[in-house]
Structure formats: C-alpha cells, structure tokens
Amino acid sequence: xxxxxxxxxxxxxxxxxxxxxxxxxxxxxxxxxxxxxxxxxxxxxxxxxxxxxxxxxxxxxxxxxxxxxxxxxxxxxxxxxxxxxxxxxxxxxxxxxxxxxxxxxxxxxxxxxxxxxxxxxxxxxxxxxxxxxxxxxxxxxxxxxxxxxxxxxxxxxxxxxxxxxxxxxxxxxxxxxxxxxxxxxxxxxxxxxxxxxxxxxxxxxxxxxxxxxxxxxxxxxxxxxxxxxxxxxxxxxxxxxxxxxxxxxxxxxxxxxxxxxxxxxxxxxxxxxxxxxxxxxxxxxxxxxxxxxxxxxxxxxxxxxxxxxxx
Amino acid sequence: xxxxxxxxxxxxxxxxxxxxxxxxxxxxxxxxxxxxxxxxxxxxxxxxxxxxxxxxxxxxxxxxxxxxxxxxxxxxxxxxxxxxxxxxxxxxxxxxxxxxxxxxxxxxxxxxxxxxxxxxxxxxxxxxxxxxxxxxxxxxxxxxxxxxxxxxxxxxxxxxxxxxxxxxxxxxxxxxxxxxxxxxxxxxxxxxxxxxxxxxxxxxxxxxxxxxxxxxxxxxxxxxxxxxxxxxxxxxxxxxxxxxxxxxxxxxxxxxxxxxxxxxxxxxxxxxxxxxxxxxxxxxxxxxxxxxxxxxxxxxxxxxxxxxxxxxxxxxxxxxxxxx
Numbered sequence: 333x334x335x336x337x338x339x340x341x342x343x344x345x346x347x348x349x350x351x352x353x354x355x356x357x358x359x360x361x362x363x364x365x366x367x368x369x370x371x372x373x374x375x376x377x378x379x380x381x382x383x384x385x386x387x388x389x390x391x392x393x394x395x396x397x398x399x400x401x402x403x404x405x406x407x408x409x410x411x412x413x414x415x416x417x418x419x420x421x422x423x424x425x426x427x428x429x430x431x432x433x434x435x436x437x438x439x440x441x442x443x444x445x446x447x448x449x450x451x452x453x454x455x456x457x458x459x460x461x462x463x464x465x466x467x468x469x470x471x472x473x474x475x476x477x478x479x480x481x482x483x484x485x486x487x488x489x490x491x492x493x494x495x496x497x498x499x500x501x502x503x504x505x506x507x508x509x510x511x512x513x514x515x516x517x518x519x520x521x522x523x524x525x526x527x528x529x530x531x532x533x534x535x536x537x538x539x540x541x542x543x544x545x546x547x548x549x550x551x552x553x554x555x556x557x558x559x560x561x562x563x564x565x566x567x568x569x570x571x572x573x574x575x576x577x578x579x580x581x582x583x584x585x586x587x588x589x590x591x592x593x594x595x596x597x598x599x600x601x602x603x604x605x606x607x608x609x610x611x612x613x614x615x616x617x618x619x620x621x622x623x624x625x626x627x628x629x630x631x632x633x634x635x636x637x638x639x640x641x642x643x
Numbered sequence: 644x645x646x647x648x649x650x651x652x653x654x655x656x657x658x659x660x661x662x663x664x665x666x667x668x669x670x671x672x673x674x675x676x677x678x679x680x681x682x683x684x685x686x687x688x689x690x691x692x693x694x695x696x697x698x699x700x701x702x703x704x705x706x707x708x709x710x711x712x713x714x715x716x717x718x719x720x721x722x723x724x725x726x727x728x729x730x731x732x733x734x735x736x737x738x739x740x741x742x743x744x745x746x747x748x749x750x751x752x753x754x755x756x757x758x759x760x761x762x763x764x765x766x767x768x769x770x771x772x773x774x775x776x777x778x779x780x781x782x783x784x785x786x787x788x789x790x791x792x793x794x795x796x797x798x799x800x801x802x803x804x805x806x807x808x809x810x811x812x813x814x815x816x817x818x819x820x821x822x823x824x825x826x827x828x829x830x831x832x833x834x835x836x837x838x839x840x841x842x843x844x845x846x847x848x849x850x851x852x853x854x855x856x857x858x859x860x861x862x863x864x865x866x867x868x869x870x871x872x873x874x875x876x877x878x879x880x881x882x883x884x885x886x887x888x889x890x891x892x893x894x895x896x897x898x899x900x901x902x903x904x905x906x907x908x909x910x911x912x913x914x915x916x917x918x919x920x921x922x923x924x925x926x927x928x929x930x931x932x933x934x935x936x937x938x939x940x941x942x943x944x945x946x947x948x949x950x951x952x953x954x955x956x957x958x959x960x961x962x963x964x965x966x967x
Binding site: 370371417471497508511512526 | 686688689785813815817818820826831834842843845848850851903907945
C-alpha cells in the first residue's frame with residue numbers, strides 16, 4: 333500500500349453558521365515533518381481534533397494510516413500519538429510513573445513497558461532522574477517526558493500541538509533533534525507552532541487562515557513565492573525619527589507602505605515595490621532631515637510571509 | 644539626573660532552600676539608557692524573572708545594587724512602582740470585569756485622578772485597538788487581546804519605563820507582531836524605556852541592547868549585531884542523508900569550529916566558507932553520505948546564543964576542574 337500516512341481531502345467542519353475548517357486538503361508522506369500553521373482561531377486545532385477522531389467532519393474525509401478517524405477511531409488510535417501544549421503529565425507522579433501510566437493506558441505488556449521505559453528515559457535524557465517528581469522538572473525535561481509518554485506505544489503518526497511553547501532555545505533544538513530522529517525511523521509528524529523560526533525547521537508547511545488552507549509548500553519555496561511586497565531595513569542613528577516620519581507619510585498617503593515597524597535599532601518597512609518606493613522613502617527622510625545610514629533589501633522571514641498572507 | 648533609566652550593579656539574589664542556599668542571580672550588571680529597548684534573554688530558570696522582581700523591589704536583593712530612574716529598587720520601591728509599568732509573566736486580569744472596568748481598576752490602584760482617567764483610558768484603548776471591545780468581559784478576550792489589555796493597563800499611569808516579563812508567551816504570530824508594533828510606536832512617540840524578558844531569540848533582535856543570561860550570570864551584553872559578531876567564523880548549512888553519521892564526521896574535519904543541529908540540517912561554523920565548502924562536501928561524499936549543496940547563511944541570535952552558552956559551559960567545566 334503506497335497511500336501516504338496522512339491524507340486529508342476536502343475536510344470541512346461547521347459549527348452552526350460558523351465554518352471552522354473550510355475544504356482543506358493535504359497529504360503528508362511517511363517520515364515527513366509537516367508544520368501546521370495559522371493564527372489563533374484559524375482552525376488548526378479543529379483540524380487536529382478531526383484527524384484524531386475526537387470530532388466528526390461536516391464534510392470531506394481524512395485517512396490516517398488507512399483508517400478513517402471518524403469511523404475507525406479506536407483502531408486508529410493504537411497507532412497514533414498526541415502531545416498537547418499543556419504537557420498532560422501528572423505532576424505528583426515521578427517521571428518513571430508517568431511513563432508507566434501512559435504505557436498501561438495504551439495496553440503495553442509488562443515486558444514491553446520495561447523496555448520502552450528504559451528507551452524513553454534515555455531519549456529524554458532523564459536517566460538518573462527517573463524518580464524525581466515531575467513537578468520538579470524544568471520546562472525542557474517536562475517537554476521531552478511528555479513526548480516520551482505520547483510515543484510510549486510506538487505510534488507511526490504523531491501529532492504535536494504547540495509542543496515548544498515557553499521552552500528555551502537549547503531545549504527546543506534538542507527537542508527538534510528528537511522529532512527528526514523519530515522521522516528518520518519512518519514516523520510521520522504533524523506539528524503546530526506559533527514560532528515561525530521553528531516552522532522553518534519543517535520539511536513542508538501548511539498555512540491555515542479563517543479555516544482555509546492558503547499555502548502549502550516547503551518553507552523555502554513559500555518565502556520565495558508567497559511574500560507580497562518586500563522588506564527594507566533602514567539603519568539610522570535616529571530610528572525613532574525614521575519611524576515617526578515614515579508613519580506620518582504612510583498615514584497621509586504620501587508613501588504606500590504595507591508596514592512600518594521599529595526593529596531594535598533598525599526600522600523594517602514592507603513595501604509593495606522596492607524599485608518604486610526606495611527612492612521615495614529616501615526623499616521623504618531627507619526632506620524631514622532625518623539622518624540615514626543605510627537602506628537595503630533583506631530576505632523576508634517566514635514570519636514576514638505569514639503576516640503578509642493572513643492580513 | 645541619572646543618565647540610565649535602569650541600572651544593575653553586581654546584583655545578587657540567593658534563596659534559602661531546605662538544606663542549602665541557591666544563587667538565582669549571580670552578580671548581574673547592566674545599564675539601560677532612556678528610550679532604549681533592553682532584552683534580558685535566556686532559558687527558563689536562568690534568572691530573568693528574579694532579576695525583574697529585584698529591579699521592581701518585589702524581592703530584596705542579597706548583594707549589589709539596582710535602581711530604576713535613579714530610585715533604589717529596595718529602599719525606594721514605592722517611588723519605582725509609581726513610575727514603572729509592569730506585566731508579570733503570570734499576570735491575571737480580573738476576568739469578570741469588562742475591558743474598561745479593568746482599565747479603571749488599575750488606574751485607581753495607581754492613584755490616577757478621575758479627570759486623568761477620562762482622558763487617558765480612551766486614548767490607550769484606541770491605541771491598543773481595543774476601543775470597540777470596551778464593554779467586553781476580559782475573560783472573553785482572545786489571548787492576543789488580553790496581552791494588549793495588560794499592556795494598556797500597565798501604561799495607565801503614564802510610566803516612563805515598562806518592565807515586561809515574557810509578554811508574548813503563547814501568542815500567535817499576528818498578535819505578537821501587533822504587540823511589538825505597539826511597543827515600537829510607544830518608543831518612537833514617547834521615548835518609553837522598555838525592559839523585557841524572553842526565551843525567544845528572534846525577539847532579541849528587536850532590542851537596542853541584549854543581555855544574554857545563563858545560570859544567573861550575564862554572558863554577553865551588547866547590541867544584537869555585536870553579539871552575533873562574537874561568534875567566530877562563517878556559518879554553513881547542509882542537509883545530509885545520514886544525519887548521525889554526518890554529524891560525527893564533520894566534527895572531526897579541519898576548519899570546522901562548531902557543529903549545531905537544526906532539524907534535519909547541520910549548521911557548521913567554519914573558519915573560511917569559500918575554502919571549506921568543497922572540502923566538507925567531498926568528505927561526506929567519500930563516506931557515501933548523500934547531501935545537498937552546502938550554502939552560507941547568516942548567523943542569527945539563536946546560533947550565537949547556543950554557541951556562547953556552550954563556550955560558557957566549557958569555561959565553567961574548566962574552572963571546576965582547575966579547582967579540583
């Protein structure tokens with residue numbers, strides 16, 4: 333069977349008049365890390381809940397490892413892992429007890445459980461801390477333990493819903509190392525995140541906005557093809573003045589700028605067309621006698637593209 | 644008048660645990676000029692929140708000194724609090740009060756007169772884009788709107804300085820961008836001094852000055868561009884087919900100063916990109932490890948942070964060994 337492990341076709345969910353998910357289609361190949369992105373309320377979690385079989389779609393269908401989540405929920409769930417942003421761990425249990433608890437929930441035999449427990453403690457870097465109360469573990473440890481619990485039954489597809497919220501950069505890098513180690517073994521991963529620098533780590537991303545899938549591609553191609561406008565970085569000894577002058581010019585229609593934002597010691601401006609506007613910006617600043625050190629085009633980040641896609 | 648809006652000099656905080664003392668803040672020194680945006684950036688448990696609370700006088704320091712707008716944090720904390728806006732990490736806005744009632748509540752708590760309130764509250768609400776939601780219960784706002792309301796509340800007594808402890812935690816990119824744009828406007832229009840804590844390296848790029856804090860100590864304190872310049876070498880990105888084997892191999896190659904993992908990619912600091920690119924590609928191919936074409940990428944704050952923390956850890960380990 334060569335069907336990808338995650339197939340979504342024309343999936344929709346309506347709550348009364350409200351369309352939470354609107355005709356969404358995508359596929360994720362085996363061993364791929366897929367980023368599922370969108371602002372709050374865009375339909376990200378509703379989609380995941382349909383894929384997990386927790387709610388039924390209003391129309392369209394999904395297939396997870398060949399199972400229909402809406403009708404074959406139980407059979408499917410034995411092969412699927414899910415980690416929510418709350419890290420649903422029991423704080424008053426030790427790390428080892430949490431793993432055992434989840435292992436039993438998934439019906440692992442004692443032998444299997446013993447083996448998985450050792451593997452997961454090692455993976456999470458919790459060797460030697462297995463008897464510590466989960467409440468006493470810091471964010472990065474808890475996060476890796478939560479992942480371990482979500483995959484205790486060796487699922488082939490894993491859903492991670494904002495798994496890195498509030499975790500520091502070094503732990504995040506380690507966590508993404510674990511994600512890719514799983515993927516290399518053929519596990520298919522769907523992950524949501526609010527952090528676009530992290531979304532760049534995915535092999536493919538889907539952007540959802542107001543229930544509709546508005547982009548589906550690799551991060552590199554999305555940055556190349558989907559940015560409306562370009563980003564100019566302005567360096568000046570007086571960035572505050574640059575900001576004031578450009579905002580005023582933008583508000584009174586003198587300059588057609590999509591966005592003006594103070595960015596540390598620089599000002600970032602999103603313009604529809606650099607060729608036309610760079611000169612105009614320089615003229616406006618010169619007329620206002622604002623000192624200008626440099627102005628140049630910079631590559632948009634995935635966050636820039638995201639903002640431009642949803643606004 | 645003090646030229647610095649915020650100063651910390653060799654600031655120390657130790658907490659007494661059951662059986663020992665724990666040093667949460669270990670000799671922290673930094674200075675924030677008026678109108679600057681200063682980011683205290685570091686992992687969980689590095690001492691960011693404790694430092695913020697020391698600055699505000701919510702905690703008593705164990706050693707050193709700190710002041711805000713020239714007032715001593717510990718001995719003049721009332722003077723500090725009157726002039727400073729603060730958003731705590733776990734801030735709670737009364738959920739059963741409406742947006743405008745929340746504003747009035749915080750305004751009254753800060754002793755803002757009714758006349759001032761009548762003028763300032765509508766201004767702040769329209770600035771924060773909340774004017775159409777004035778009568779909505781705070782508990783029914785979205786996450787991003789709650790953050791904006793918290794910011795508006797923290798500004799209700801017209802402070803000259805704001806201290807924000809992880810203000811964008813858990814907020815989506817659109818709301819996060821809006822929040823930062825509001826702060827940028829405040830800085831440009833009113834010369835507001837902004838001090839904030841974050842674990843997110845891309846937010847560090849939004850600062851005029853950054854303090855990287857790790858294990859209670861500041862390990863770098865400078866403008867973002869200069870911190871990125873502290874890491875030696877060019878940064879090369881390559882995606883190998885056999886990750887673990889490739890990671891082990893490249894670490895042994897000449898000219899490779901540091902190896903970082905980045906999802907399914909490797910980030911290598913090398914002494915000279917032009918020279919090492921083909922050497923590294925050839926070494927991988929010779930071991931039968933497939934790969935894409937290597938390319939040079941810009942060092943971001945995140946790569947710099949990881950590198951500086953590692954250097955710091957290595958120094959620490961050496962120090963410990965020297966002592967033994």
